[in-house]
Amino acid sequence: MELKGKVIAVCDLKKGIAKSTGNEWVAQEYVIETHDTYPRKLCFEVFGNDKIQQFNIQIGEEITVSFDIDAREWQGRWFNSIRAWKVDHHTAEEVSPSTAPQAPAFAPIDTTPAADEKDDLPF
Numbered sequence: 001m002e003l004k005g006k007v008i009a010v011c012d013l014k015k016g017i018a019k020s021t022g023n024e025w026v027a028q029e030y031v032i033e034t035h036d037t038y039p040r041k042l043c044f045e046v047f048g049n050d051k052i053q054q055f056n057i058q059i060g061e062e063i064t065v066s067f068d069i070d071a072r073e074w075q076g077r078w079f080n081s082i083r084a085w086k087v088d089h090h091t092a093e094e095v096s097p098s099t100a101p102q103a104p105a106f107a108p109i110d111t112t113p114a115a116d117e118k119d120d121l122p123f
Contacts, residue, residue: 003042004064004090005032007057011043028052030084032065044082055087062090 009031016025026049034040044067046052057063066086071078 001069002064002066003032003034005034005039005042005062007031007059007061007063008033008041009043010057010059013052026052030057032063042082044084046084046087051084055084057087064088064090 007030011029011031014027014029017023018025025047027045027047029043029045031041031043034042042065044065046055046057064087065084067082067084070081070083072081073079
């Protein structure tokens with residue numbers, strides 16, 4: 001899936017040790033807000049120090065994030081995981097303008113009577 005918006009929050013790094021391998025892991029969460037009529041917010045995670053550095057996501061940036069959604073069960077409760085696998089950065093010029101409808105362009109109508117027309121209006 002994919003979503004485009006502005007980064008409004010960069011959360012603290014999360015670190016831990018994998019129980020199965022004993023290797024250290026690092027993850028960071030970010031929040032983006034869309035530019036829709038009714039803006040939506042999405043909190044997503046980037047997993048791995050290499051990806052965090054590669055994506056280099058900063059507050060205020062316009063990005064398109066591609067992500068996978070998965071769910072996992074823990075002690076009878078289910079939790080969603082939204083993990084980014086690609087991030088495209090955009091400049092201010094690339095951000096699409098408002099999608100407000102434009103007024104249609106009409107040619108002006110000539111309302112002056114022609115010289116050979118008789119004006120038969122009663123007023």
